[in-house]
Amino acid sequence: MRDKLIKEMRENVMNAGKHAGKIAEKKGIVQEFKEFALRGNVLDLAVAVVMGAAFNEVVKSLVDGVITPIIGIIAKTESIALLKVTVGSADIKYGEFISTAIHFFLVALAIFIMVKLINSFRTKQKEDDAPAEPTEKELLMEIRDLLKERDTHL
Numbered sequence: 001m002r003d004k005l006i007k008e009m010r011e012n013v014m015n016a017g018k019h020a021g022k023i024a025e026k027k028g029i030v031q032e033f034k035e036f037a038l039r040g041n042v043l044d045l046a047v048a049v050v051m052g053a054a055f056n057e058v059v060k061s062l063v064d065g066v067i068t069p070i071i072g073i074i075a076k077t078e079s080i081a082l083l084k085v086t087v088g089s090a091d092i093k094y095g096e097f098i099s100t101a102i103h104f105f106l107v108a109l110a111i112f113i114m115v116k117l118i119n120s121f122r123t124k125q126k127e128d129d130a131p132a133e134p135t136e137k138e139l140l141m142e143i144r145d146l147l148k149e150r151d152t153h154l
Contacts, residue, residue, distance in 0.1 A: 055107070055110065056107060059103055059106050059107050059110070060103055062106070063099060063102050063103040063106065064079075064081070064099065067102055068080040068081050068095075068098075068099045068102070071098075077095075079095070079099075080095045080098055080099055081095045081096050081098075081099040082095055083095030083098070
């Protein structure tokens, strides 16, 4: 990271005052889409969507097949999803809402735990991989040296 920063600083100092207006190379839309689609983040997102859909089905099965029937037994009905109130000719199916809310809560909880684990892993990895950052004095000395180098080239 430090080398990249120094390289960028060197290029900026050397190009100071010069006209840098170059016409960007035009790319076809197919080439741009290919570059976009093959970037790591897009592929990771696609995998996450597929896994999320599969996980959603697992949680739905758990809620519909295990949790709501257990709550239904406690509520003395076949399943909590069947609970309803009839007002006139309308059925208010509050049991389905409760079942869907449980489903949402379990999915949200699982995602929260996964994100928390991934973030803690990334933090540990960054701490292990991070090189020592240069001090302010070191950066100022490098800038000074770059400016001296630029002045000798002009």
